[in-house]
Amino acid sequence: MHPLAKQLFMEMALARNSAKAAPMQAYMKTDQPFYGIQAKQRKSIFKQCIAEHPLLDLNEYQEVIRTLWDGEHREDRYQALEVAEHFKEFRNVESWPLYENLILTASHWDTLDWIAGKLVSSLVLIDPPRFEPKLIAWSHHDRMWVRRASLLAHLHHGDDTNRDLLGDTIRLLMPEKEFFIRKAIGWVLRDFANTDPLWVIQYARQYEEDLSRSSRSETLRHLDNDDEL
Secondary structure, X not given: OOHHHHHHHHHHHHOXXXXXXXXXXXXXXXXXXXXXXXXXXXXXXXXXXXXXXXXXXXXXXXXXXXXXXXXXXXXXXXXXXXXXXXXXXXXOHHHHHHHHHHHHHOOOHHHHHHHHHHHHHHHHOOOHHHHHHHHHHHHOOOOHHHHHHHHHOOOOOHXXXXXXXXXXXXXHHOOXXXXXXXXXXXXXXXXXXXXXXXXXXXXXXXXXXXXXXXXXXXXXXXXOHHHOO
């Protein structure tokens, strides 16, 4: 096992807080146990460990992420994503298969949104012809969380947003009654409204009868009153 993963496992075990573990697990509605370590302390542990055990190449980067992702506790997965996000020099097209595997195995919004919005989203812009077909495939996937990722992977694209693909993906998933899909639709539209509010308003008006109430509410949250439907 790589020294960074080993150190993270050890420090997390030492910082375990049983009183907080059960409520954290209940909140996420998961069978996976928690150490009971909250974000501020977890990030402090991460900074300490990477200072002692930096990663030197892509193989180490991917090995540590996989090892932590397969850990017993939920916070092990959070540390895997801290590693994935921190080492920007390894966030390249060669890491796509790893990120896709994380998407396919993520079990809730706490990890899925992190992967899709912070790792996959930026990578899609590096080579759209290569990665946008992946997003299309995800939008048809059996797992709801993967379909959610097909939406959130458009976050933070600004003027480089593929409007046609974004619109098509939303239309495909619009009929779904799943809360996390409806919220993702609103979220990605709200994010793009920071760049092109007119497009978002026109799109929302065009599909006013089809957008769910939660999608509409999320979309319009920060638009001016004069722009509301």
